[in-house]
Amino acid sequence: MAQESTNLLQGTLDLMILKALALEQMHGLGISRRIEQITKGTFQVKPGSLFPALHRMEEAGWLASSWGESENNRKAKYYRLTKAGRRQLETETERWGRISLAIARALEAS
Amino acid sequence: MAQESTNLLQGTLDLMILKALALEQMHGLGISRRIEQITKGTFQVKPGSLFPALHRMEEAGWLASSWGESENNRKAKYYRLTKAGRRQLETETERWGRISLAIARALEAS
Protein backbone atom coordinates (compact mmCIF):
# COMPACT_ATOMS: atom_id res chain seq x y z
CA MET A 1 0.00 0.00 0.00
CA ALA A 2 0.96 3.62 -0.40
CA GLN A 3 3.57 2.55 -2.86
CA GLU A 4 2.48 5.41 -5.05
CA SER A 5 3.85 4.30 -8.34
CA THR A 6 5.77 1.14 -8.92
CA ASN A 7 4.20 -1.58 -11.06
CA LEU A 8 5.00 -1.08 -14.67
CA LEU A 9 2.64 -1.96 -17.44
CA GLN A 10 3.47 -5.09 -19.28
CA GLY A 11 5.82 -4.37 -22.14
CA THR A 12 6.63 -0.91 -20.94
CA LEU A 13 9.83 -1.88 -19.21
CA ASP A 14 11.41 -2.99 -22.47
CA LEU A 15 10.56 0.30 -24.07
CA MET A 16 12.05 2.29 -21.19
CA ILE A 17 15.25 0.27 -21.27
CA LEU A 18 15.64 0.69 -25.00
CA LYS A 19 15.04 4.40 -24.69
CA ALA A 20 17.48 4.76 -21.83
CA LEU A 21 20.18 3.18 -23.95
CA ALA A 22 19.42 5.15 -27.09
CA LEU A 23 22.00 7.83 -26.38
CA GLU A 24 24.82 5.98 -24.70
CA GLN A 25 25.72 2.65 -23.26
CA MET A 26 25.09 2.16 -19.57
CA HIS A 27 25.36 -0.45 -16.87
CA GLY A 28 22.42 -2.01 -15.12
CA LEU A 29 21.96 0.22 -12.14
CA GLY A 30 22.65 3.22 -14.31
CA ILE A 31 19.78 2.25 -16.56
CA SER A 32 17.57 1.91 -13.54
CA ARG A 33 18.49 5.37 -12.31
CA ARG A 34 18.07 6.87 -15.73
CA ILE A 35 14.58 5.49 -16.13
CA GLU A 36 13.60 6.89 -12.78
CA GLN A 37 15.03 10.21 -13.85
CA ILE A 38 13.46 10.57 -17.29
CA THR A 39 10.06 9.57 -15.92
CA LYS A 40 10.48 11.99 -13.04
CA GLY A 41 10.21 9.25 -10.48
CA THR A 42 7.04 7.69 -11.80
CA PHE A 43 8.74 4.41 -12.57
CA GLN A 44 11.13 2.78 -10.18
CA VAL A 45 12.73 -0.29 -11.64
CA LYS A 46 13.90 -2.78 -9.06
CA PRO A 47 16.85 -5.08 -9.70
CA GLY A 48 14.57 -8.09 -9.63
CA SER A 49 12.74 -6.69 -12.62
CA LEU A 50 15.66 -5.12 -14.39
CA PHE A 51 18.19 -7.91 -14.69
CA PRO A 52 15.84 -10.58 -15.98
CA ALA A 53 14.67 -8.06 -18.55
CA LEU A 54 18.22 -7.21 -19.62
CA HIS A 55 19.08 -10.86 -20.04
CA ARG A 56 15.93 -11.53 -21.97
CA MET A 57 16.57 -8.61 -24.27
CA GLU A 58 20.18 -9.59 -24.84
CA GLU A 59 18.98 -13.08 -25.66
CA ALA A 60 16.60 -11.53 -28.17
CA GLY A 61 19.50 -9.73 -29.82
CA TRP A 62 18.43 -6.20 -28.98
CA LEU A 63 21.27 -5.54 -26.57
CA ALA A 64 24.94 -6.39 -26.43
CA SER A 65 27.06 -6.22 -23.32
CA SER A 66 30.67 -5.98 -22.23
CA TRP A 67 32.42 -5.70 -18.90
CA GLY A 68 34.03 -2.47 -17.93
CA GLU A 69 34.64 -0.08 -15.09
CA SER A 70 31.97 2.17 -13.67
CA GLU A 71 32.60 5.80 -12.81
CA ASN A 72 33.09 4.56 -9.23
CA ASN A 73 35.78 2.07 -10.13
CA ARG A 74 33.47 -0.90 -9.79
CA LYS A 75 33.26 -3.79 -12.19
CA ALA A 76 30.15 -3.16 -14.26
CA LYS A 77 28.49 -4.72 -17.26
CA TYR A 78 27.73 -2.16 -19.92
CA TYR A 79 24.80 -2.62 -22.25
CA ARG A 80 24.32 -0.97 -25.62
CA LEU A 81 21.75 -1.18 -28.38
CA THR A 82 22.33 -3.38 -31.40
CA LYS A 83 20.88 -2.51 -34.77
CA ALA A 84 18.02 -4.85 -34.06
CA GLY A 85 17.61 -3.01 -30.77
CA ARG A 86 17.20 0.30 -32.54
CA ARG A 87 14.62 -1.18 -34.83
CA GLN A 88 12.85 -2.59 -31.81
CA LEU A 89 12.86 0.81 -30.17
CA GLU A 90 11.15 2.26 -33.21
CA THR A 91 8.66 -0.56 -33.34
CA GLU A 92 7.76 -0.27 -29.69
CA THR A 93 7.61 3.49 -29.78
CA GLU A 94 5.14 3.30 -32.59
CA ARG A 95 3.18 0.59 -30.84
CA TRP A 96 3.01 2.74 -27.75
CA GLY A 97 1.70 5.61 -29.82
CA ARG A 98 -1.10 3.51 -31.22
CA ILE A 99 -2.05 2.13 -27.84
CA SER A 100 -1.98 5.37 -25.91
CA LEU A 101 -3.95 7.11 -28.60
CA ALA A 102 -6.58 4.39 -28.57
CA ILE A 103 -6.93 4.56 -24.81
CA ALA A 104 -7.00 8.33 -24.77
CA ARG A 105 -9.84 8.31 -27.27
CA ALA A 106 -11.68 5.67 -25.33
CA LEU A 107 -11.42 7.69 -22.15
CA GLU A 108 -12.51 10.99 -23.59
CA ALA A 109 -15.57 9.46 -25.21
CA SER A 110 -18.52 10.95 -23.37
CA MET B 1 3.13 -13.27 -35.75
CA ALA B 2 1.26 -10.67 -37.74
CA GLN B 3 -1.24 -10.41 -34.94
CA GLU B 4 -1.16 -6.65 -35.33
CA SER B 5 -2.84 -5.52 -32.21
CA THR B 6 -4.20 -7.82 -29.58
CA ASN B 7 -2.27 -8.08 -26.32
CA LEU B 8 -3.45 -5.56 -23.82
CA LEU B 9 -1.17 -3.90 -21.36
CA GLN B 10 -1.39 -5.18 -17.86
CA GLY B 11 -4.05 -3.34 -15.94
CA THR B 12 -5.52 -1.73 -19.00
CA LEU B 13 -8.30 -4.24 -19.45
CA ASP B 14 -9.86 -3.26 -16.14
CA LEU B 15 -9.87 0.36 -17.15
CA MET B 16 -11.51 -0.38 -20.49
CA ILE B 17 -14.19 -2.49 -18.87
CA LEU B 18 -14.96 0.16 -16.28
CA LYS B 19 -15.16 2.80 -18.96
CA ALA B 20 -17.38 0.66 -21.17
CA LEU B 21 -19.84 0.31 -18.31
CA ALA B 22 -19.77 3.94 -17.29
CA LEU B 23 -22.82 4.87 -19.33
CA GLU B 24 -25.02 1.83 -19.18
CA GLN B 25 -25.07 -1.74 -18.04
CA MET B 26 -24.05 -4.34 -20.57
CA HIS B 27 -23.53 -8.07 -20.87
CA GLY B 28 -20.17 -9.71 -21.43
CA LEU B 29 -19.98 -9.91 -25.18
CA GLY B 30 -21.49 -6.45 -25.43
CA ILE B 31 -18.65 -5.09 -23.32
CA SER B 32 -16.18 -6.83 -25.58
CA ARG B 33 -17.72 -5.32 -28.68
CA ARG B 34 -17.91 -1.91 -27.10
CA ILE B 35 -14.25 -1.90 -26.18
CA GLU B 36 -13.34 -2.85 -29.71
CA GLN B 37 -15.54 -0.04 -30.94
CA ILE B 38 -14.34 2.78 -28.69
CA THR B 39 -10.71 1.89 -29.36
CA LYS B 40 -11.41 1.68 -33.07
CA GLY B 41 -10.36 -1.92 -33.25
CA THR B 42 -7.03 -1.51 -31.51
CA PHE B 43 -8.06 -3.77 -28.63
CA GLN B 44 -9.83 -7.02 -29.22
CA VAL B 45 -10.85 -8.66 -25.99
CA LYS B 46 -11.29 -12.40 -26.26
CA PRO B 47 -13.73 -14.26 -24.01
CA GLY B 48 -10.87 -16.03 -22.28
CA SER B 49 -9.56 -12.68 -21.09
CA LEU B 50 -12.88 -11.00 -20.53
CA PHE B 51 -14.75 -13.36 -18.26
CA PRO B 52 -12.00 -13.97 -15.74
CA ALA B 53 -11.61 -10.21 -15.55
CA LEU B 54 -15.32 -9.66 -14.99
CA HIS B 55 -15.43 -12.23 -12.23
CA ARG B 56 -12.36 -10.78 -10.59
CA MET B 57 -13.81 -7.29 -10.71
CA GLU B 58 -17.15 -8.41 -9.35
CA GLU B 59 -15.28 -10.16 -6.56
CA ALA B 60 -13.50 -6.89 -5.87
CA GLY B 61 -16.84 -5.13 -5.53
CA TRP B 62 -16.50 -2.89 -8.57
CA LEU B 63 -19.21 -4.58 -10.58
CA ALA B 64 -22.60 -6.05 -9.84
CA SER B 65 -24.45 -8.43 -12.12
CA SER B 66 -27.92 -9.76 -12.79
CA TRP B 67 -29.38 -12.13 -15.35
CA GLY B 68 -31.58 -10.76 -18.04
CA GLU B 69 -32.44 -11.01 -21.70
CA SER B 70 -30.23 -9.74 -24.46
CA GLU B 71 -31.56 -7.80 -27.43
CA ASN B 72 -31.48 -11.14 -29.28
CA ASN B 73 -33.60 -12.98 -26.73
CA ARG B 74 -30.68 -14.83 -25.25
CA LYS B 75 -30.02 -15.29 -21.58
CA ALA B 76 -27.32 -12.78 -20.69
CA LYS B 77 -25.65 -11.60 -17.52
CA TYR B 78 -25.71 -7.83 -17.26
CA TYR B 79 -22.95 -6.01 -15.45
CA ARG B 80 -23.12 -2.51 -14.01
CA LEU B 81 -20.78 -0.31 -12.00
CA THR B 82 -21.11 -0.08 -8.26
CA LYS B 83 -20.17 3.06 -6.39
CA ALA B 84 -16.81 1.52 -5.63
CA GLY B 85 -16.53 0.79 -9.34
CA ARG B 86 -17.01 4.44 -10.21
CA ARG B 87 -14.35 5.41 -7.73
CA GLN B 88 -12.09 2.79 -9.23
CA LEU B 89 -12.71 4.20 -12.68
CA GLU B 90 -11.61 7.61 -11.47
CA THR B 91 -8.57 6.18 -9.74
CA GLU B 92 -7.45 4.20 -12.75
CA THR B 93 -8.14 7.03 -15.15
CA GLU B 94 -5.94 9.26 -13.11
CA ARG B 95 -3.29 6.56 -12.82
CA TRP B 96 -3.34 6.17 -16.57
CA GLY B 97 -2.88 9.88 -17.00
CA ARG B 98 0.21 9.90 -14.79
CA ILE B 99 1.72 6.89 -16.52
CA SER B 100 1.09 7.96 -20.08
CA LEU B 101 2.40 11.43 -19.36
CA ALA B 102 5.56 10.01 -17.82
CA ILE B 103 6.18 7.74 -20.78
CA ALA B 104 5.43 10.46 -23.29
CA ARG B 105 7.97 12.70 -21.63
CA ALA B 106 10.52 9.92 -21.50
CA LEU B 107 10.08 9.25 -25.20
CA GLU B 108 10.31 12.82 -26.36
CA ALA B 109 13.50 13.44 -24.39
CA SER B 110 16.17 13.86 -27.03
Next chain:
DNA sequence: AGATTCCCATCGACACTCTATAGGAGGGCG
Protein backbone atom coordinates in the same frame (compact mmCIF):
# COMPACT_ATOMS: atom_id res chain seq x y z
C1' DA C 1 38.93 -4.51 10.52
C1' DG C 2 34.22 -3.31 10.10
C1' DA C 3 30.60 -0.88 7.89
C1' DT C 4 28.77 1.03 3.89
C1' DT C 5 28.02 1.65 -0.86
C1' DC C 6 28.03 -0.05 -5.55
C1' DC C 7 26.99 -3.62 -8.80
C1' DC C 8 25.23 -8.07 -10.62
C1' DA C 9 22.36 -12.05 -10.10
C1' DT C 10 18.73 -15.67 -8.99
C1' DC C 11 14.60 -17.75 -6.95
C1' DG C 12 9.77 -18.38 -5.67
C1' DA C 13 5.40 -16.34 -5.51
C1' DC C 14 1.92 -14.10 -7.86
C1' DA C 15 -0.98 -11.88 -11.33
C1' DC C 16 -2.65 -11.47 -15.83
C1' DT C 17 -3.54 -12.63 -20.70
C1' DC C 18 -3.89 -15.92 -24.44
C1' DT C 19 -5.39 -20.14 -26.91
C1' DA C 20 -8.28 -23.75 -26.98
C1' DT C 21 -12.22 -25.96 -25.62
C1' DA C 22 -16.95 -26.72 -23.97
C1' DG C 23 -21.86 -26.38 -23.69
C1' DG C 24 -26.64 -24.49 -23.31
C1' DA C 25 -30.22 -22.07 -25.74
C1' DG C 26 -32.70 -19.53 -29.49
C1' DG C 27 -33.73 -19.14 -34.50
C1' DG C 28 -33.77 -20.41 -39.39
C1' DC C 29 -34.43 -23.88 -42.78
C1' DG C 30 -35.33 -28.18 -45.38
Next chain:
DNA sequence: CGCCCTCCTATAGAGTGTCGATGGGAATCT
Protein backbone atom coordinates in the same frame (compact mmCIF):
# COMPACT_ATOMS: atom_id res chain seq x y z
C1' DC D 1 -38.69 -32.49 -36.45
C1' DG D 2 -33.66 -32.49 -36.99
C1' DC D 3 -29.70 -29.92 -38.19
C1' DC D 4 -26.78 -26.08 -38.07
C1' DC D 5 -25.51 -21.50 -37.01
C1' DT D 6 -25.21 -17.74 -33.90
C1' DC D 7 -25.25 -15.81 -29.32
C1' DC D 8 -23.65 -16.01 -24.65
C1' DT D 9 -21.12 -17.66 -20.71
C1' DA D 10 -17.47 -20.35 -18.79
C1' DT D 11 -12.99 -22.95 -17.53
C1' DA D 12 -8.49 -25.13 -17.95
C1' DG D 13 -3.65 -24.94 -19.19
C1' DA D 14 0.26 -22.62 -20.71
C1' DG D 15 3.20 -18.86 -21.12
C1' DT D 16 5.06 -14.56 -19.71
C1' DG D 17 6.52 -10.85 -16.88
C1' DT D 18 6.96 -8.31 -12.51
C1' DC D 19 7.91 -8.16 -7.63
C1' DG D 20 10.01 -9.03 -3.06
C1' DA D 21 13.56 -11.20 -0.82
C1' DT D 22 18.04 -12.65 -0.68
C1' DG D 23 22.96 -13.22 -1.51
C1' DG D 24 27.54 -12.15 -2.60
C1' DG D 25 31.78 -9.87 -4.42
C1' DA D 26 34.53 -5.76 -4.61
C1' DA D 27 35.94 -0.90 -3.69
C1' DT D 28 35.82 2.98 -0.34
C1' DC D 29 35.61 5.12 4.13
C1' DT D 30 36.39 5.54 9.10
